[in-house]
Amino acid sequence: MSPQMGDSHRRFLQTIMANGIISEREASSLYRHCCETHKTQHTPDKLDEFIDTINSKLQPMFMQIRKGMCEDSGHQHYALVNTAMTDVTRMSSDYTDNELELFRKTMDLIVASESGTTSSTDILNSADTMSSKKLKKSEAEHLLNRLVHDKWLNEKHGEYTLSTRCIIEMEPYIRTMYQDQVKLCQICHNIAFQCQICDNPKCCIKIHNPCVAKYFKGRTEPRCPACDDFWPHEIPEVRQPHSQSKR
Amino acid sequence: GKEKATQMFAEGNAFNPTIFAERLLSFMGLNRLEDGEDEQQNGHAADGYLPQDAWHRLARRAESCFSTAPSFHYMIGSFHAEPPPPKQRTE
Amino acid sequence: TVVERKHPHELTSQVQRGLEKVSPAQVDQKVTAEVVQFMLVKDQKKIPIRRADLIKHVVKEYRNIYPEIMRRAARTFDQVFGLKLVEIDTKNHMYILVNRLERAEGPVSRSPSNTKTGLLFVILGVIFMKGGVVKENVIWSTLKKLRVHTGEKHDEFGDVKKMVTDEFVRQRYLEYVRIPHTEPVEHEFRWGQRADVEVSKAKMLEFMGQLYEQDPQSWSQQYREAHPPSSSQAGPSSQR
Ligand SMILES: [Zn+2]
Ligand SMILES: [Zn+2]
The missing domain is CATH 3.30.40.10 (Zinc/RING finger domain, C3HC4 (zinc finger))
Structure with a gap:
């Protein structure tokens, strides 16, 4: 039997949900804060067990708090991820179908590149080869800004990389879909x-x-x-x- | 019932949205250009400019009045899995 | 929650019969996985979830045990997420999710603050302080003083008029109703059903007090409305 969840767990989950991803350091202080707020015992080195308790309750809903490393800093992060691909999960309304197509093309470019990066020019060019409704240049640029803002891509001097959040959530997908390249x-x-x-x-x-x-x-x-x-x-x-x- | 509504209406009339807006502008960090200048001319708001984060400032404070549920956002599972096109680049 | 109020603990015989045909594990699977997932997905845009959509997309052939499914979904939201599932419109059967955890300043902000909340505060605040109904002109002129002009694209909010009269209305933060027999056409604003459940008038008045450097009790009528003598008011958090 896994331990029961309390409000401290729920507050922790809500905060990760609202942020999408947090660093290990943030997770540690958040863990302490949640325990203090709800007056439950806080054991600094039991963060991962605390998260396991949440995960055991999230699993039936195909959700998980998953740990992964930032490729840039090497620091560990925790992200709340979806683990299902169903008719229900495809109803997500954050991006339209053609926006998602351009995101997939961006992933194709990043995975195929030696450096793990792709330029905004290459992405905008690939927008011309879309099979769904084409995005105008300004729409594609706006989409790239949103993808960075929503923490799915990182951008530095016009070069785009997959964010830590994206790699943590998409890892199983990337391993399957790009097995020859990755x-x-x-x-x-x-x-x-x-x-x-x-x-x-x-x-x-x-x-x-x-x-x-x-x-x-x-x-x-x-x-x-x-x-x-x-x-x-x-x-x-x-x-x-x-x-x-x-x- | 009716009495309460009448009283509420009277007090509602007393609430002045123009003054409310002035208070909000100060809270949002309005930089007034010239002090002492007549602040309200013909009902127009005072001159000055709002800082970049003005609406964030207000939102952060206003959030305490809202018990909004956080929402869940994800990328995987939002589209059909399709294999990438055959590789064109050579290594 | 309203869900529980509408469907008393006793299961109807129809539901009982429905439950006999499927194993409890199947029902659990149906509830915890799909209904909860569906509601979380639909809540991304904060548009209320309609019972008709729930039945069409997920409940499907289990519609005879719908009350039991909703009861379990509400329990999952409560026990796993700390959220309340509330039926805001009992006639059209629409649900929203609200937070049942009190806000607390923490080391990680609850969310990257959403400027729309500031805009909503201004509008709901004016309506509340003015007794519950205001003509649209009052709102537009207040926003204008805050440098938000309808008919112009705003840096932060884009098409403000659309956001206020369309998005906020569909989310049920606001009601935007035509005033009869007006020429040209005039509308008025009221609080929407979501605002009634999600927004605390007491806390709003506290913020008013801070803005005006004034005791919230000095707005006596609003104060009474925000603090009703019985604890019968709707609202997810206890309003002390
Ligand atoms: Zn490594
Ligand atoms: Zn080697």
Whole structure:
């Protein structure tokens, strides 16, 4: 029997629901806040058990609070995700069918690219090849802004990447739909977009930038964990959890 | 019943939306351009500009009056799963 | 909730008969998965959920046990999400979800604040303070003073007139009704059924007091309306 939910759990769930995704640090302080508000016991290192209790009640509704890493900072995040694909879930009204088609095309471009990014120009060009009702350029630009605002995409200097929220929720979908194209990180075994790639053409393994930082920390001559070739890329610093994290 | 309505109406008349708007503008952080200038001319609101986050400021405070349910948003499951087009790029 | 009030704990014989045909697990599945999911999806735009749509899209052949399904859905919303399922229109059978948890300032904001709430506060506030009904001109001129002009595209709200008279009305925050025998056509605004359930007049008056640097009790009639002597008022949160 899983433990019962209390108002502290419900408040925690509501806050994640309203935000879509929160960082581990935010989750920890939110956990404390929810327990204090409803005067229940707070055990700092039991956050994941607290979330498991919520998840056991969410599971029949095909919802889940799922943990995942931000490819940029390496920090853990929690997102509330949908796990079903049914006639009911397709009634979602946030985006129209042609907007969703352009989002899928954007994903195609990002997954197919070496760098895990795609430019706004490429996205706008692919809008011309849509099978559903075409989006005007201004509509497509507006849609990209909304997708960033709703935390499905990240944007930096006109380059778009999949957000942490998107990767956490879409991971099973991406693994199935793009199985020939997508690669897993050699270290953490999650799908990798923002990463370094082994130069050995027979190897080509991928490692997330934050995973590179952690794995090679303190090693004088970095070597590929798969083929043992010299790892030629710059080794980034391990990021402290205090710095602002990107979602 | 009727008496209450009449009284309410009388007090309702006393409530002046123009003054209400003035109070709201101050709350929203209106930057008045010139102090001492006649603030109301022909019923028009005072000059000045509202900061970028003016409506956010008001919304944050007003939310305490609302017990709105959070809503659930997701991406997966909102469209039919279709395999991506055959890969065109070569590596 | 209204749902429970309308359908007393005793199951009707028709429902009983319906329940005998399907296993409890099937009913549970139907309730927890589809009805709750459907309502959460429909609540994304804050438009009330119609019973007819529920039956058409999810309940389907289980319509004979509809009251039991709704009772279980209401319990799930209450026990898992801390939300209340309320039937706001018993004639047309429409439901909304409202929060039953008191607001509390936390380390993570409840939501990225929605500026529409500010706009709604202004409109509902004027209607409430003016005794429950106002002519539309009063609202438009108040908004104009706040630099929101109907007929112009506003940076934050776009087409304001459409948002107020269409979106807010469909969401049931507002009622927008034509005043008979007026030429040119005139309308008046009242609180909608959603506002009655979701918005606290007491808290609104508290904010008024803050804006006017004045004791909320000095608006005696509004204060009495916000604090009725019996605790019979609708509203998801206890209004002290
Ligand atoms: Zn990794
Ligand atoms: Zn290698």
